[in-house]
Amino acid sequence: MADAQQHKAPQSDIDIAQAARMRPIVELARDRLGLAETDLHPYGHHKAKLTFDCVRGLEDRPDGKLILVTAMTPTPAGEGKTTTTVGLGDALNHIGKKAMICLREPSLGPCFGMKGGAAGGGYAQVVPMEDINLHFTGDFHAIGIAHNLLAAMIDNHIYWGNELKLDQRRIAFRRVVDMNDRALRQITSSLGGVANGFPREDGFDITVASEVMAIFCLARSLDDLKERLGNIIVGYTREKTPVYARQLEAHGAMAALLKDALAPNLVQTLEGNPAFVHGGPFANIAHGCNSVLATRTALKLADYVVTEAGFGADLGAEKFFDIKCRKAGLKPACAVVVCTIRALKMHGGVAKEDLGQENLEALKQGSENLARHVENVRQFGVPAIVAINRFSADTEAERDLVRQIGAELGVEVIESDHWASGGAGAAELAEAVVATVEKDEAAFHPLYPDEMPLWDKVRTIAQSLYGAQGIIADKVIRARFAELQSGGFGHYPVCIAKTQYSxxxxxxxxxxxxxxxxxxxxxxxxxxxxxxxxxxGDIMTMPGLPRVPAANRISVDSDGRIVGLF
Incomplete structure (x- = not known):
């Protein structure tokens, strides 16, 4: 186990991770979670999946307290939400609490695109970092293959006579690949003659935008998974009658491909604390939370469970509350809203290259973004704490101003230094979370009721959380809302796909x-x-690579050691 306090020299995240002395995962599960070796399916020495017998055997245990880590609107300056999640989990253990963290698995697309890795940072990371970022236990590959099996079966059904009378102009199920690739956004498939089927327009989404990924992360059991897969609408007939995956008899084989993947993945933090890293739907396209199965299992194994939701609270926290918690019956006890001085100044109009200079006026202006996120969290009946993720260039005057703004909002503001000091650096934040959870009984409730019409659900989110005047849509979209409302889908929650940057x-x-x-x-x-x-807006479900992708820096040395992951 790495001792965060003894290593202050500046190092890259991967250098820190590779220097860590990890505990054998079977030993960690036994000593920290009380699990037997037979409760695990090890994937090497340092990662494992829990067995379904183990998961089912925990059902009668009481639940621990669920803490959500969310954030202000992200900027290129960085906020460190995942790092804070890991740091808070370590800090809770540091102050003597039994805590676990639950994270999403990173997608290969962003890792090789902008991020270059997504397993925390500094001395607040989950390890083995390279494995988690690259293939891990193969979950995403299983999800991609299961998705593309259904896509293949759709075209195969059409090729062999189209008994279900699918209208090729109304196929609603695209293919996926777990990589940023703009060239695949819109394609024409089945070219090359009669033997290759009937040409039609098609396209690819990134795997984390797949409905199979969303189902995977919301399923509560294998039976629930299979039923949900069967309920996927793959397209429509000319009469606009929906055709389901179960009608193609695809859902059983899809579930078989996902059987092993559905079991939660157990790893550890740098400080040797247990962590589940499982599932990973996009936050600006899908609901942006780790799997329900992992979260519910963690709540049976620990007194405090720290989890995150993607991007800012307007996307991640809203979907965590309105979709995941609603569907899984979860009751969050507290939310931590992460900010940085740098990001607040950027929202106040400061250019990235000038963020190292003190600018109290810009900081005050940019804090309006943080204030709205805090108020938004409170709309769900969940108490909030603000965590300042510390950077070395932050000045005392800037930190004091954020504390003053927090006091005006009636929210506690805690500075946290977990990136440099691990769990000890977030001990004050952990104490504040425990005090809040023990003092305030959260009165959690979703933003809108199930019975509210779909159009009104979207408008409620836009007006209540985004500060919008309203929503607009053309006649075709409005007609589709009405069609879905009358077609029996009006009780569904809505998942807003929009930019994360505003x-x-x-x-x-x-x-x-x-x-x-x-x-x-x-x-x-x-x-x-x-x-x-x-x-x-202009949100896309298949990202492209940037001009200089992170892939340019990632490689492997002659000893098989991964280099270049951040």
Whole structure:
């Protein structure tokens, strides 16, 4: 186990991770969670899956307290939400609490695109870092293959006579690959003659945007998984009658491919504390949370469970509350809203290259973004704490100003130094979380009731959380809302797909914009996941690589050691 306090020299995340002395995962599970070796399926020495017998055997245990880590609107300056999640979990253990963390698995697309890795940072990481970022236990590959099996079976059904009378113009199920690849966004498939089927327009999404991924992360058991897979709408007939995956008899084989993947993945933090890393739907496209199965299992194994939801609270926390908690019956006890001085100044208009200079006026202006996120969390009846993820260039005057703003909001502001000091650096934050959980009984409730019409659900989110004047859509989209409402899907929650960089649909509109309008471009019914994806603005479900992708820096040395992951 790495001792965070003894290693202060600046090192890359991967250098720190590779220097860690990890405990054998079977030993960790025994000593920290009370699990037997037979409760695990080890994947090497330092990662394992829990067996389903183990998961089922925990059902009668009481639940621990669930803490959500969310954040202000992200910027290129960085916020460190995952790092804070890991640091808080370590800190809770550091102060004597029995705690676990639950994270999403990283997607290969962002890892080789902008991020270069996503397993925490500094001395607040989950390990083995390279494995978690690259293939891990193969879950994402299983999800991609299961998804593409269904895609292949759709075209195969059409090729062999199309008994279900699928309209090739109304196929609603695209293919996926776990890599950023803009060239695959829109394609024409089945070219090359009669033997290759009937040509049609098609396209690829990234695997983490797949409905199979969303189903995987919401399923509570193998039976629930199989039923949800069967409920996927693959397309429509000319009469606009939906055709389901179960009608193609695809859901059984898909579930078979996902059987092993569905079991939660157990790893550890740098400080030797247990962590589940399982599932990973995109936060700006899907619901952005780790699997329900992992979270529910962790709540049976620990007194405190720290989890995260992707991007800012307007996307991640909202979907965590309105989709995951609603569907899984979870009751969060507290939320931590992460911010950095750097990101607050950027929302106040400071350019990235000038963030090292003290600027109290910009900080005060940018704090309007943080204030809205805090108020948004409170709308769900969940008490909030603000965590300042410390950077070395932060000044005392800047930190004091954020504390003053927090006092005006009636929210506690805690500075945390977990990146440099591990769990000890977040001990004050952990104490504040425990005090809040023990003092305040959260009165959690979703933002809107199930019976609210779909259109009104979207408008409620836009007005209540985004500060928007309202929502707009053309006649075709409005008709689709009405069609879904009358078709028996009106009780579904909505999953807003929009840019993560603004409360609006314009990524350049920083701070806390108000009275803007949210344009709805497309609706995608995820009938297996049981939510409606509402695509707003220019958001894409297949990202592209940047001009200089992180892949340019990632390699392997002659000893088989991965280099270049951040």
């Amino acid at each position: 409360f609006s649909t314009d990524p350049n509109l920083k701070g806390a914009p108000s009275n803007h309008v949210v344009p709805i471009r497309e609706l995608r019914l995820a009938s297996g996941a049981e939510f409606l994806v509402v695509v707003c």
